[in-house]
Amino acid sequence: MGVAGCGKSTVGQALAERIGAAFIDGDSLHPSSNIAKMSSGIPLNDADRTPWLQEIGRRFMEASASDLVIACSALKYSYRQIIREQDPSVLFVHLDGSRDLLFERMKSRPGHFMPPALLDSQLATLEPLRAGERGLVVDIALEVPAIVDSVLEWLESGALESRAERAVFAEAVRQQPFHGP
Numbered sequence: 001m002g003v004a005g006c007g008k009s010t011v012g013q014a015l016a017e018r019i020g021a022a023f024i025d026g027d028s029l030h031p032s033s034n035i036a037k038m039s040s041g042i043p044l045n046d047a048d049r050t051p052w053l054q055e056i057g058r059r060f061m062e063a064s065a066s067d068l069v070i071a072c073s074a075l076k077y078s079y080r081q082i083i084r085e086q087d088p089s090v091l092f093v094h095l096d097g098s099r100d101l102l103f104e105r106m107k108s109r110p111g112h113f114m115p116p117a118l119l120d121s122q123l124a125t126l127e128p129l130r131a132g133e134r135g136l137v138v139d140i141a142l143e144v145p146a147i148v149d150s151v152l153e154w155l156e157s158g159a160l161e162s163r164a165e166r167a168v169f170a171e172a173v174r175q176q177p178f179h180g181p
Contacts, residue, residue, distance in 0.1 A: 001074035003122035005105035006095035006140050007147070008071035014148050015093075016069040026072030029055050043121040046078075053079050057086025064089075076127045091159060092135035093151055099123060101140065134159065 009025050016023035074080045129135040136154045
């Protein structure tokens with residue numbers, strides 16, 4: 001989770017590959033009306049986001065028997081709750097970074113539907129993970145492999161609720177060679 005330009009897709013793909021999970025870029029689940037709005041420089045409102053967040057939650061619920069990584073902004077606590085309504089076991093990784101770094105990354109993505117002009121709107125909307133939320137905050141100034149390693153360490157250290165979840169996860173990590181981003 002995080003604002004545009006934080007590396008959700010890049011890190012999500014690398015994490016999914018590392019643990020042998022399926023990956024979905026949440027941007028691909030936006031209805032065309034949301035993409036048109038953002039492409040025009042108009043921030044989404046809660047009513048725009050709700051069906052998209054419900055779809056993300058539905059995808060997690062449908063994949064409950066397997067591992068799935070979805071890259072999505074989930075900027076507000078209430079947005080994360082919409083996803084959790086579908087699947088309470090969802091974990092969030094907040095990719096956090098400075099406005100300057102985020103802006104530079106956004107400028108380097110020509111043709112992306114999310115213009116750099118909307119960064120400040122996203123930062124104003126962002127509600128960091130709350131105490132008690134199942135999630136981890138990682139600094140995006142780190143290289144992608146280091147971010148993935150941090151997430152794996154967090155998962156192995158107890159983020160997964162049961163011993164069975166941890167054993168299945170550890171076995172998946174052992175079986176998947178790391179090829180880098």
